[in-house]
Amino acid sequence: MRGRFITFEGGEGAGKSTQISFLAAALERLGISVVQTREPGGSPGAEEVRALLVKGEAGRWDGISETLLLFAARRNHLQTVIRPALERGAWVLCDRFNDSTLAYQGYGRGLDPDWLAGLYQAVSEGLEPDLTLYLDVPVEVGLARAGRRGDDENRFEGLADAFHLKIRSGFQAIVRANPQRCATIDGMGSVDEIRRVILETVTSRLMGPGR
Ligand code: TMP
Numbered sequence: 001m002r003g004r005f006i007t008f009e010g011g012e013g014a015g016k017s018t019q020i021s022f023l024a025a026a027l028e029r030l031g032i033s034v035v036q037t038r039e040p041g042g043s044p045g046a047e048e049v050r051a052l053l054v055k056g057e058a059g060r061w062d063g064i065s066e067t068l069l070l071f072a073a074r075r076n077h078l079q080t081v082i083r084p085a086l087e088r089g090a091w092v093l094c095d096r097f098n099d100s101t102l103a104y105q106g107y108g109r110g111l112d113p114d115w116l117a118g119l120y121q122a123v124s125e126g127l128e129p130d131l132t133l134y135l136d137v138p139v140e141v142g143l144a145r146a147g148r149r150g151d152d153e154n155r156f157e158g159l160a161d162a163f164h165l166k167i168r169s170g171f172q173a174i175v176r177a178n179p180q181r182c183a184t185i186d187g188m189g190s191v192d193e194i195r196r197v198i199l200e201t202v203t204s205r206l207m208g209p210g211r
Helices: 016-029 044-054 063-087 098-108 113-124 139-149 161-177 191-206
Strands: 005-010 034-038 091-095 131-136 182-186
Touching: 005 016, 005 098, 005 161, 016 034, 016 091, 016 131, 016 191, 034 063, 044 063, 063 091, 063 098, 063 113, 098 113, 098 161, 131 161, 131 191, 139 161, 161 182, 182 191
Parallel strands: 005 091, 005 131, 034 091, 131 182
Antiparallel strands: none
């Protein structure tokens, strides 16, 4: 049986990576084979593209170039990691996916959502996540957390607060438009509380009777 494809989405510092690791461990305890991955990146080729995207000056790419790099990386990731894993029955947990492109490049940078949707269709050949968990935190909280990480992957964090506000309302709009696929998780709870809510959501949406 084909595995399940779960994506985690959110702004900067939403706490996605901690929660992905918790969910991966919980699923593995149930005997499910799990592949934990991320975008941009997740495959050797896409990780090389990631370095171009997340490091350096904010202005080094305009929105269109940035988007084409993201989709080149996404196609390689889908072909070499995500699809093969799903086909062998593993569950794929991906830190960011196409909703990040709609939120950052669409709502944030103002690129045409229909152009983005067309690119996604071409690159993905129609594969959609089974479930998207959107971790919602206020912009100022997320940016403060992301700033404390202190890595050099800060090209997007350096953008103005107004950009991050657009991204948050963009994610909220995406969830409203796709209620079957997406669930909002309040990212302000304790780490344990969020872990519990995520597990409940995955269980009820993907493991209920008849699934
Ligand atoms: P990360 O902080 O989750 O590692 O993601 C790296 C950055 O890439 C983050 O600032 C969001 C940005 N990004 C986009 O702008 N568009 C996309 O499609 C993806 C996947 C990430």
